[in-house]
Amino acid sequence: MSGLRKETICVQGGYTPGNGEPRQIPVIQSTTFRYASGEEMGKLFDLEAPGYFYTRLQNPTNDHVAAKICALEGGSAAMLTSSGQAANFFAMFNLASCGDHIVASSSIYGGTFNLISVTMAKMGISVTFVSPDCTDEELNSAFRDNTKLVFGETIANPALTVLDIEQFARAAHAHGVPLIVDNTFATPINCRPFEWGADIVTHSTTKYMDGHGVGVGGAIVDSGHFDWMAHADRFPGLCTPDESYHGITYAEKFGREGAFITKCTAQLMRDLGSIQSPQNAFYLNLGLESLHVRMARHCENGQAVAEYLSSHPKVLKVVYCGLPGDRYHERAMKYLPNGSCGVVSFELKGGREAASVFMNNLRLAAIETHVADARTCCLNPATTTHRQMTDEQLLQAGVPAGLVRMSCGLENARDLIDDIAQALEKVN
Template identity: 55%
Template sequence: MDTNWKLETLAIQGGYEPKAGEARIVPIVQSTTFKYDDADYVAKLFDLEVPGFFYTRLGNPTADAFEKKIAQMEGGVAALATSSGQAAITLAMLNICQAGQHIVSASTLYGGTYNLFSSTLPKLGIEVTFVNPDAPAEEIAAAFRPTTRALYAETIGNPGMNVLDFEKFASVAKAQQVPLVIDNTMATPYLCRPFELGANIVVHSATKYIDGHATSLGGVIVDGGTFNWDNGKFPELVEPDASYHGMQYVKTFGPAAYIIKARVQLMRDLGATVAPMNAFLFNLGLHTLPLRMQRHSENALALARHLEAHPAVSWACYPGLASHSSHGRAQKYLPKGASGVLTFGIKGGAAAGKKFMEACKLIALVVHVGDARSCVLHPASTTHRQLSEEQQLSSGVSPDLIRLSVGIEHIDDLIADVDQALAISQK
């Protein structure tokens, strides 16, 4: 396979090279197990001495093709597909954090991630300190402790739509000798490649733009292969693993140590495995990802400009707008577009927002983003409702905020639907 292929080509041809007489399209290997004739070879599979598949919880040919493709598109060394985006984030953190340790995270997070970090991980003994991503580097660094094991952020905050200052976050992580872990769901590798900007680990909710059609739950962790795990802070990756006869991950697997450990230890024990059918659909979704992200971004920018000038709208928030606080960073880090999600404040607050959502005809009220079809949501009463008002505001969620996931329909139809719904909302 040509390693110099452009991302658009990798999206179609990457991850899978059929031999003569084999299926041109990645097959769905709907099997839990795999047959062998040599008992010694199976033993070597279990000891990680040879590559191969023996149980779908740990690996499957369909999932493997998807993992290889997304790793190539992100520019990483390897990937691990999971049963959901939440599972990807959870395994990514548990792979390097345990009880008594600590994470520093940007506060502008998807509500499910904020809950994971603020509620569930602390129950496991892992503390998380949230920082304002726009704070000075010195203030972010001050949140670190001797037990800190990762710095976490989103490329584009959901739903705050703030674009991360990669240069600042990467410099802080490097100085503190911890990996920078980035959720690249909203941008996708087409719009942003975090490894080229200093990230070490990338996670995705594949449920969103990777799938692109609202059919399948899944997630993926991609290892950049660039972090020095042998720096004294991560003994679990350096010292012998008793569950594999004393194998040492860094010594044995080099740059892929992190992702191998995540698969053979965390996936082995926690079992958040992607379904083969879903991996097949994610692979298909990647085929058209570049085309869809172009259209999502174009439509979102046009609709954001329209909303910004609308008399029923208090404010519009989209990184592509010149008025957005992250516009400069969007131009720097997202030159091909700022993705398909925008937010706006509707005059009349939450009550008017309810009327607006119910009045939309083309745009559907669903709990989702990243679909080819446009959808709308009121985060304060849905995705972020478990958070306190203070936590919601810290995450970028205000009571009047409406989130639009702009699809790939014709922009004229989208604007017409928004206009008629806004008119009803103000009555």
């Protein structure tokens, strides 16, 4: 089935049952798969025939769900991972290894920032962070001879900056490397980064794709556009024989469309094994079936809450790209014309104390280290994730003490606003 619209792909993509087969994607809860002869299985190990042999590498349930995400993003191949962290690590480590270099937007999820700047640094991979608002000159000057990729987030968590995907893709391609975009917050319903030049997309499916706070997971999607062989010297892992796979050259054997995901599965899943469980993939698919309906409501609620807060006397500042005065509004109109997400950040005038009183008095919005759920939740970094920092240190880190990040769920917007209003009344 090709040419379907994203709403139909959400519901029916990735799996078409045959006659008398289950209507819902079956959960293949099996670690292994039986074969009649050793020769047949040998072909699978040689990547000479398609098929499953061990769930640490691939499982049919996961592949159906990955195929749906692939179709939603408009990609050529995709895979599921056990978490968003694993997706971002695998996507980057599939291209960069010891002695290599990465260019990344400085405005990204803290876990990914730490992954790149601490853990991957220990593996000998260096990074240059650039502002998402950098000029072309600043961006181009970040590249080195050993740069292997550029990384950014469509809408960054928690800063809510919007990436200029075309600008970052242009610079990446001028230096012969792909652009990887983490599209978690926008989802393919609101932005499809491949249409703007990105080459690989990642997701924490834990967020809107699951949408119900049920299962941690991730996904990697390849656009199939990047010509690895045209930059063979830079990507020996894809363009020279893999001795651990009987001398296969991925870019030759699987072409632009399949090389990246096949290598990532054959090498990284085989050796590191961060597979999503088939049961979690099944839950993820239930979330995907309503993603297009839910995203519209998350955005409606985010917009209504942001508008209410922006005229409230106890609120110093609201960050939401759907607001006409927002720093990223114009960019959002280009990349996210139908809405961004349900996450709104705002700063209370009374600082840490006000944020604490406000949050403790909320009745509907729960205090959680989570976003992008059907239920509204919120977090004050100063009293939770960043509580060891002084007010001055928080300001320097761009997380003022009175900052609250609220992830608007699927409740009635009026009820959310009434809850916020009564909690703000308690703030002196």
